Amino acid sequence: MIEAGARRREIDEVASELFHANGYAATSVRDIARALDIQGASLYAHVASKEDLLWSIVDRTATAFEVAVEQALVETTTDDPVERLAAIVEAHVEVVTADPERASVFVTEWRHLSPERRAVIGARRDAYERRLRDLIADGLAVGAFAAVDPAIGATFILTALNGIATWYRPDGRLSADRIADHYVELALRSLSEDHR
Amino acid sequence: MIEAGARRREIDEVASELFHANGYAATSVRDIARALDIQGASLYAHVASKEDLLWSIVDRTATAFEVAVEQALVETTTDDPVERLAAIVEAHVEVVTADPERASVFVTEWRHLSPERRAVIGARRDAYERRLRDLIADGLAVGAFAAVDPAIGATFILTALNGIATWYRPDGRLSADRIADHYVELALRSLSEDHR
DNA sequence: CCTACCGATCGGTAGG
């Protein structure tokens, strides 16, 4: 017995690719159907609306980030802010590189959700960013980081990390692991003391 | 006599706002016309196509970045890579904060240009990024920066800088100048030696 | 998952 929902996951994957490549608004329901070799109207046997498709991608990706960072912090037994920040950055990069299409749709297309759903995702993104911001503030308080505005530091790092979704290719020059290493380095240094 | 092209610039400004807020594909010609209090078809007395509107925004913004960085480097008489990098970062942030709508349209909507125009912009972006990459490589060679992959370092910094366009508000907590100062700090430190 | 179809809206043109 083929597991239920397999086709639905296939649809999500195709939609992620197209939304990533052309954007949500410029991708028609028929574009997605064509990539699946079915008729446009047939897609509605699986999904209630085009927006539901975007929502399932965005929602799942938001959860992937939350779970990965949660897990990474649980596994980081020390309370050294430097190591905890490294764990967050590494986890975030891993989620991005594991599925750059989904990640880039999450980062760039969520404004096309309904106002209600946008509010939900906005709150989750805020909470996610707050965690990073608080960690930076903690590190600053114990002298682990240089004087920096925690909000600016968190935004600087997060936008750089999310940028990976726009240029990463699995067959590129650098492996996902190497990229993660480099980005941990860059992020930690950006918050470090004495640079001249 | 009112200067020629004033109306055209007004159109560009309205289009920037709407493309920034809703994306190019989700913005109709009639949306733009409505914001100008004219009929949709009347817009074609001023522009040949919707894509031409996007092109003029993208082209002008690309030029703004190129000119600003060129100028900043000319004014930086020293060849100290640290100071030259600071000058580039500051100039880039200034262009972004001077017109975040245009900057964000430039960064995120250029994929909706025709293949020919996309190729032109792609080449200009590559050249722009290469300048930063080469500067990092130079600084690395003379020991001004920590060991880092120049391409990764340049991308890390540039994506963080471009991210400003997505969150910056002129009436926000931090002035454009303060943001530029912080970002220069963060960018320079990310390439600095010894962070533990 | 298909055929047949819906009203709405799209970018754009003709001709003032």
Place this chain on the structure above:
DNA sequence: CCTACCGATCGGTAGG
């Protein structure tokens, strides 16, 4: 800058 209009395409529904 307007009115009137074009063919194409949009997301989605009905009824198998």
